[in-house]
Amino acid sequence: MSNTTSKWSRFVLAATVAVVLSGATGLAQTGTTDESKRKVKSKTAPVYPELARRMNVFGKVKIEVVIAGDGHVKSTRVVGGHPLLVQACQDAVKDWKFMPAPEESTQIVEFDFHAN
Numbered sequence: 001m002s003n004t005t006s007k008w009s010r011f012v013l014a015a016t017v018a019v020v021l022s023g024a025t026g027l028a029q030t031g032t033t034d035e036s037k038r039k040v041k042s043k044t045a046p047v048y049p050e051l052a053r054r055m056n057v058f059g060k061v062k063i064e065v066v067i068a069g070d071g072h073v074k075s076t077r078v079v080g081g082h083p084l085l086v087q088a089c090q091d092a093v094k095d096w097k098f099m100p101a102p103e104e105s106t107q108i109v110e111f112d113f114h115a116n
Contacts, residue, residue, distance in 0.1 A: 037105070037107040038067060038071075038098045038099055038101055038105055038107065039098065039099045040096055040097070040098055040099075041071060041096075041097040041098055041099055042095075042096065042097045043092075043096050044092045044093075044095035044096060045092060046085075046088040046089045046091065046092035046093075046111055047088050047091075047092070048088065048113065049084055049085065049087070049088050051084055052082070052084040052085055052088075052113070055084070057082050057084050057085060057113070058113050058114050059081065059082050059085065059112075059113060060080070060081060060110055060111065060112050060113075061078070061080070061081030061082070061085050061086050061089040061110070061111045061113070062078075062079035062080045062081060062108055062109070062110050062111075063076050063077070063078060063079060063081075063086075063089055063090060063093050063108070063109045063110075063111070064076065064077040064078075064079050064106060064107075064108055065093055065096075065106065065107055065108070065109050066104060066105075066106050067098045067101075067104065067105050067106070067107070068104055069100060069101055069102060069103055069104055070100055071097050071098040071099055071100045071101075072097060072098075073093060073094050073095075073096055073098075074104065076090050076093055076094060078090065079108060081111075085111070085113055089109075089111045092111075093109050096109075
């Protein structure tokens with residue numbers, strides 16, 4: 001990838017994140033997990049995909065997450081959701097950190113994309 005393309009990609013990514021975080025898109029994304037499972041230490045919100053936004057795609061995405069004993073996300077698997085939204089959710093949940101536990105665990109994380 002050329003240096004110009006790389007700079008442009010970073011700019012577009014930064015601009016997209018800024019718009020999502022500022023709430024200018026008029027959309028909200030939330031990530032929740034069953035409270036009886038491992039607690040989340042830190043979360044990263046999914047970036048609402050531009051194509052999904054333009055097409056007014058809303059809804060829930062469910063991701064099965066395998067969490068290592070130290071709390072990092074070991075793997076993810078899509079359980080359900082609109083194809084235009086699932087990759088953003090998988091990318092975000094891979095950055096989540098959970099509380100440490102004696103062993104690996106699996107749980108479902110649900111994201112909800114909806115109009116504010």
